Amino acid sequence: GENVEQHPSTLSVQEGDSAVIKCTYSDSASNYFPWYKQELGKRPQLIIDIRSNVGEKKDQRIAVTLNKTAKHFSLHITETQPEDSAVYFCAASIGNYQLIWGAGTKLIIKP
Amino acid sequence: DVKVTQSSRYLVKRTGEKVFLECVQDMDHENMFWYRQDPGLGLRLIYFSYDVKMKEKGDIPEGYSVSREKKERFSLILESASTNQTSMYLCASSLAETWFFGQGTRLTVV
Numbered sequence: 001g002e003n004v005e006q007h008p009s010t011l012s013v014q015e016g017d018s019a020v021i022k023c024t025y026s027d028s029a030s031n032y033f034p035w036y037k038q039e040l041g042k043r044p045q046l047i048i049d050i051r052s053n054v055g056e057k058k059d060q061r062i063a064v065t066l067n068k069t070a071k072h073f074s075l076h077i078t079e080t081q082p083e084d085s086a087v088y089f090c091a092a093s094i095g096n097y098q099l100i101w102g103a104g105t106k107l108i109i110k111p
Numbered sequence: 112d113v114k115v116t117q118s119s120r121y122l123v124k125r126t127g128e129k130v131f132l133e134c135v136q137d138m139d140h141e142n143m144f145w146y147r148q149d150p151g152l153g154l155r156l157i158y159f160s161y162d163v164k165m166k167e168k169g170d171i172p173e174g175y176s177v178s179r180e181k182k183e184r185f186s187l188i189l190e191s192a193s194t195n196q197t198s199m200y201l202c203a204s205s206l207a208e209t210w211f212f213g214q215g216t217r218l219t220v221v
Contacts, residue, residue, distance in 0.1 A: 009151060032208050043115075043201070043212040044154075089153065097142045097161060097205060103153035 002027040006102025021105045023090035024072040032093035039086045117213035130189040134202030143185035148199040192220045
């Protein structure tokens with residue numbers, strides 16, 4: 001069946017450095033790829049998304065890139081700050097109303 | 112402006128009890144989902160519903176059932192709670208690509 005693989009499961013970076021989280025999806029029909037951030041004890045919230053007709057999207061320190069040929073997409077966070085510490089989930093659309101989720105990446109920002 | 116509300120943040124239940132987890136959304140979304148979240152396993156889909164009285168099994172439906180009598184409410188039922196159902200349960204609702212999550216219910220079965 002369809003799946004999304006997400007790596008790494010844990011990522012520890014020095015404050016101020018960049019962080020990159022990668023996801024690979026299996027369904028070639030997927031056309032929508034959101035990223036969610038879940039802070040400790042809180043609900044997941046959308047931080048950025050990208051559609052299949054776009055290769056890259058940027059929002060301040062956050063960017064997402066998509067390679068449809070290779071079926072992978074990545075989240076890039078630059079100039080990391082303590083408030084970036086959280087679990088990040090990628091997802092890929094399947095069918096008309098479902099998302100398949102990655103297993104999550106715990107991002108730790110070291111002071 | 113809370114959009115998806117789960118009835119409890121924390122629950123402790125005994126093995127064998129019937130457990131109801133309630134989820135209500137105020138956005139008139141047609142699609143609602145129940146996920147289970149465990150460390151290292153991400154979000155695993157238990158059941159989803161795309162309309163009132165409609166339900167579909169997700170990836171891990173065993174031991175669970177659901178009810179959707181009204182559009183705004185989607186209930187997850189553990190027919191006979193077991194210790195391996197101790198977990199964080201997340202409800203979500205969506206309309207097309209717009210998704211919102213509830214705050215989660217941490218269920219402990221003892």
